[in-house]
Amino acid sequence: GAVVSQHPSWVICKSGTSVKIECRSLDFQATTMFWYRQFPKQSLMLMATSNEGSKATYEQGVEKDKFLINHASLTLSTLTVTSAHPEDSSFYICSASNGVHYYNEQFFGPGTRLTVL
Amino acid sequence: KNEVEQSPQNLTAQEGEFITINCSYSVGISALHWLQQHPGGGIVSLFMLSSGKKKHGRLIATINIQEKHSSLHITASHPRDSAVYICAAKANAGGTSYGKLTFGQGTILTVHP
Numbered sequence: 001g002a003v004v005s006q007h008p009s010w011v012i013c014k015s016g017t018s019v020k021i022e023c024r025s026l027d028f029q030a031t032t033m034f035w036y037r038q039f040p041k042q043s044l045m046l047m048a049t050s051n052e053g054s055k056a057t058y059e060q061g062v063e064k065d066k067f068l069i070n071h072a073s074l075t076l077s078t079l080t081v082t083s084a085h086p087e088d089s090s091f092y093i094c095s096a097s098n099g100v101h102y103y104n105e106q107f108f109g110p111g112t113r114l115t116v117l
Numbered sequence: 118k119n120e121v122e123q124s125p126q127n128l129t130a131q132e133g134e135f136i137t138i139n140c141s142y143s144v145g146i147s148a149l150h151w152l153q154q155h156p157g158g159g160i161v162s163l164f165m166l167s168s169g170k171k172k173h174g175r176l177i178a179t180i181n182i183q184e185k186h187s188s189l190h191i192t193a194s195h196p197r198d199s200a201v202y203i204c205a206a207k208a209n210a211g212g213t214s215y216g217k218l219t220f221g222q223g224t225i226l227t228v229h230p
Contacts, residue, residue, distance in 0.1 A: 032216065038158075043203065043220040091158055100216025102147030102167050102207065110159035 002028045004096045006109035013084055014117055020080045021112045023094030029074035030096035034106065035067075038091040050077050084116040120144045121206050123221035130228050136191040138224045140204035143185065150205040150218065151178050151189045160203075163189070194228045201225050 003026040013019050023033055032051050036044040048064075050056040050071035058064045066088075068080040077096075081088050091113050095106040121142045130136055140149070148167040154160045164171050164178040166187075171178050175194075180187040191198055205218040 034217075043222050044160075044205075044218075046217060049217065093158075093160060095160075097216075104216070105162060105165045106150065106218065107162060108152070108160035110157075113158065 002026075002096070002105075002107045004030075004094065004107045004109040006092075006094055006112050008112060009110060010113040010115075012115045012117065015085055016083055018080055018082045019084055019114060020078055021092055021094075021114075023077045023079070023096065023109050025075050025096040025107070028096075028098055028107075030077075030098060031074065032097045032100055032104075033071055033077040034095045034097070035069060035077075035079050036093045036095070038093060038111075044093060047079075081114065084114070086116045089114055089116045121204060121219050121221040123202075123204055123224050125224060126222065128224055128226045130194050130226070132195055132228055132230050134194050134228075136194050136198075136226065136228075138189045138202050138204075138226070140187045140189070140221055141185060142187075142204075142206045142219075144206060144219065145209035146185075146206040147209050148207040149180055149187050150207065151187075152203040152205060154201040154203060154223070156200075163202075165207075191226075196228045196230050199227050 005024045007022045035047045038044050047062045048056045048058045050069045056069035071077040093111045094109045097104045097106045124139045150165050151163040175192045177190040201223045203223045204221045208217045
């Protein structure tokens with residue numbers, strides 16, 4: 001399958017700082033990227049869907065001003081957690097797809113573990 | 118009741134056993150993913166299917182659209198198969214949910230040598 005990378009793989013930051021997470025599709029053009037978060041022993045929760053060149057669509061309950069998403073190119077999307085707080089500590093996973101139809105598969109990144117002190 | 122239900126939630130097997138994980142869904146879907154998540158957290162997509170059956174190595178996935186049910190089978194299980202297996206249903210055409218995945222709660226598989 002296609003390869004999706006995330007950087008960094010883990011990050012520790014102080015409360016109040018901002019953290020940027022990158023998601024890259026390495027061998028295909030990702031018109032759509034999805035950002036998920038996962039709490040321990042729980043399943044993935046979709047945060048937002050981003051399409052290249054347009055504003056991200058956020059799921060209900062996700063603060064768009066806190067979780068800034070940029071999808072400026074077909075191979076890169078970034079998630080910035082602004083003014084991070086300990087409750088933002090989580091495992092963040094992105095996935096990338098070259099469409100949303102039934103035949104377009106989502107390929108997942110390895111995840112970024114964020115710890116906010 | 119969740120839209121995507123998996124069973125069992127926990128599964129323990131001896132090496133070599135045949136394993137089946139089930140997934141039922143209540144929504145209209147365009148496709149269904151089977152995913153594998155190891156303790157480190159990374160997710161690997163095992164299968165995406167919208168009908169019939171797919172096979173890759175020791176893994177087999179089937180789906181019955183009429184019954185809204187899918188199964189993941191592992192033949193000749195091995196300790197390295199120990200992981201969390203997640204089914205995810207891709208929303209059907211139309212509406213704001215198109216293309217989005219709804220995840221089951223996962224099945225924790227432990228295979229003992």
